[in-house]
Amino acid sequence: MSGPHDALPKAEPEAFALSPGDTYQQILDRDSREVPEVLRWRSARELPVVRVPIERYVSQEFHDLEMEKVWGRVWQMACREEVVAGPGDYAVYEIGDTSIVVVRGEDHQIRAFHNVCLHRGRRLKDGNGRSDELRCPFHGWSWKLDGSPKPVPCHWDFPHAKREDFHLPELKVGTWEGWVFVNPDPECIPFEQHLGELPRHFEAWPLADRYTEAHVAHLFPCNWKVAQEAFMEAYHVIATHPHLLPSLGDCNSQYDAWDTFSRAVTPQMVPSPHLDHAPTEQEIMDSFLLQTIDAPPKMPVPEGMTARQLFAQMMRMNLQASVASVQRVSDAELNDSIYYTLFPNFHPWGGYSKINYRFRPYENDPNRCVMEVFLLSPFRGSRPAPASLRWLDVGEPWTNAPELGTLANVFDQDTFNIPNIQRGLRAAAHEHVTLARYQETKIRHFHTLLEKYVNA
Numbered sequence: 022m023s024g025p026h027d028a029l030p031k032a033e034p035e036a037f038a039l040s041p042g043d044t045y046q047q048i049l050d051r052d053s054r055e056v057p058e059v060l061r062w063r064s065a066r067e068l069p070v071v072r073v074p075i076e077r078y079v080s081q082e083f084h085d086l087e088m089e090k091v092w093g094r095v096w097q098m099a100c101r102e103e104v105v106a107g108p109g110d111y112a113v114y115e116i117g118d119t120s121i122v123v124v125r126g127e128d129h130q131i132r133a134f135h136n137v138c139l140h141r142g143r144r145l146k147d148g149n150g151r152s153d154e155l156r157c158p159f160h161g162w163s164w165k166l167d168g169s170p171k172p173v174p175c176h177w178d179f180p181h182a183k184r185e186d187f188h189l190p191e192l193k194v195g196t197w198e199g200w201v202f203v204n205p206d207p208e209c210i211p212f213e214q215h216l217g218e219l220p221r222h223f224e225a226w227p228l229a230d231r232y233t234e235a236h237v238a239h240l241f242p243c244n245w246k247v248a249q250e251a252f253m254e255a256y257h258v259i260a261t262h263p264h265l266l267p268s269l270g271d272c273n274s275q276y277d278a279w280d281t282f283s284r285a286v287t288p289q290m291v292p293s294p295h296l297d298h299a300p301t302e303q304e305i306m307d308s309f310l311l312q313t314i315d316a317p318p319k320m321p322v323p324e325g326m327t328a329r330q331l332f333a334q335m336m337r338m339n340l341q342a343s344v345a346s347v348q349r350v351s352d353a354e355l356n357d358s359i360y361y362t363l364f365p366n367f368h369p370w371g372g373y374s375k376i377n378y379r380f381r382p383y384e385n386d387p388n389r390c391v392m393e394v395f396l397l398s399p400f401r402g403s404r405p406a407p408a409s410l411r412w413l414d415v416g417e418p419w420t421n422a423p424e425l426g427t428l429a430n431v432f433d434q435d436t437f438n439i440p441n442i443q444r445g446l447r448a449a450a451h452e453h454v455t456l457a458r459y460q461e462t463k464i465r466h467f468h469t470l471l472e473k474y475v476n477a
């Protein structure tokens with residue numbers, strides 16, 4: 022199942038052919054504040070994958086392999102810690118046919134169990150909730166929150182079932198920045214090894230200190246990788262979101278890949294090098310705010326100020342109540358899209374964007390998937406309750422989730438492509454998708470790791 026590799030010459034990132042216009046590092050040099058070191062870090066990694074077999078997106082055989090060799094073995098984000106905040110709180114996480122219940126015990130420890138009754142196999146729990154035991158609704162077999170069995174009804178009828186054999190099968194659990202991860206493989210690598218250097222990248226932006234302001238899931242008629250890869254590069258902006266070009270340095274983006282994670286940084290509030298004229302600072306602001314041409318500007322940019330500085334200033338004011346050191350935060354962290362991908366499917370964002378994504382197959386189907394958006398916000402004082410999940414069905418507009426604000430309009434443009442990519446791939450007479458050397462670095466990195474897993 023390994024994909025064909027075209028060897029690329031070894032090169033430092035700077036030696037790659039890059040777009041005309043500023044590099045992201047040059048944009049950072051003009052920041053009104055000192056930028057954090059993490060935005061200066063670069064990777065110098067040679068990635069072998071430049072094209073991907075189309076069968077990876079459409080074939081049941083590859084999907085089955087992925088289920089066994091990737092999802093059966095990898096650390097994967099199951100839920101936010103805040104949804105299992107107290108003893109008895111549980112959250113069900115599903116991947117393919119596997120169902121897992123994450124639960125906080127009386128001892129405050131978070132555990133994860135296969136969400137299946139050991140009597141005749143009914144699922145134990147659905148969704149999220151709170152319960153002082155894990156009780157099967159069929160015949161009432163029950164387990165304590167630590168997975169140990171309680172006495173079964175009519176225990177005289179089970180002389181052949183030894184109590185010690187009926188502990189719920191447990192999975193390994195890891196937590197990082199308020200996210201709970203699980204791994205179905207008892208022989209898996211330690212969680213810290215899977216995270217690698219990622220925690221160092223997020224020292225400046227502790228996501229554990231934020232709460233879930235919105236959580237929206239959208240069902241799509243496509244392979245999970247098709248949806249995920251639509252959110253891993255800024256190369257599509259010129260065709261998919263052309264109205265954003267005055268305010269988005271799409272091809273000034275910087276792309277890097279480390280061991281298990283990758284990163285793209287796309288500057289906002291700087292014009293795209295694709296434009297053949299320089300927009301005014303007001304046009305930059307209006308484009309960012311999705312302003313129509315005949316409406317008065319929503320946020321007038323004062324003389325002598327840039328849209329990038331003004332937006333950063335507005336963000337500092339908005340965050341003043343919840344982020345103590347916000348006056349020292351750079352324009353870059355307040356404006357730019359800093360989007361990480363931890364293999365295989367988790368996308369936390371750096372800086373002060375609220376966005377985080379997760380993508381996964383839906384119901385063990387290579388042609389359907391779920392994309393979830395978690396908006397995380399800083400807060401002061403006691404932690405607000407996390408938002409409950411809103412589900413959007415195939416074809417439903419993201420604007421049905423008003424909690425996403427103007428992001429919903431941008432997601433709708435991306436969603437317009439997604440079903441058509443899957444239909445196109447299923448209809449394709451050619452064998453591979455071909456990836457850009459630099460701007461599709463994150464996708465190339467993902468497939469490099471995917472091959473490593475499926476070939477292991």
Ligand code: FES
Nearest residue numbers: 138140141157160
């Ligand atoms: S299937 Fe769960 S108690 Fe019977």
Ligand SMILES: [Fe+2]
Nearest residue numbers: 251261262435
């Ligand atoms: Fe997009």
